[in-house]
Amino acid sequence: MSIQIVVVFDVVPERFDMAVDAFGELARRTSEEPGALRFDAYVSAEKxxxxxxxxxxxxxxxxxxxMKEDCVRDFLAKVDGAFRGEPAVHRLSSIDA
Structure with missing residues (x-):
């Protein structure tokens, strides 16, 4: 069974546009990795x-x-200091499992 994860980031407003670009690049690069079945970045319409x-x-x-890929290191360097607090990581389990 695959592993589903949702991660929510609260971005510092003045770094938001830069962070969105960095997330987009991370998503593009990650989607090419073996074992990455889905890796999509979204901007919240609510918050x-x-x-x-x-x-x-x-x-x-x-x-x-x-987590050992260059794209992750590159992403982390670009967004250093761009988040308010730690991201909320939700590793999901199916109710039907």
Missing amino acids: ANTVVLVEEWADQNAIDLH
């Missing part, structure tokens, strides 16, 4: 300065490999 990642991974190994 200002909020970015949401919706991810689906083949397995934990795919996540572990992703």
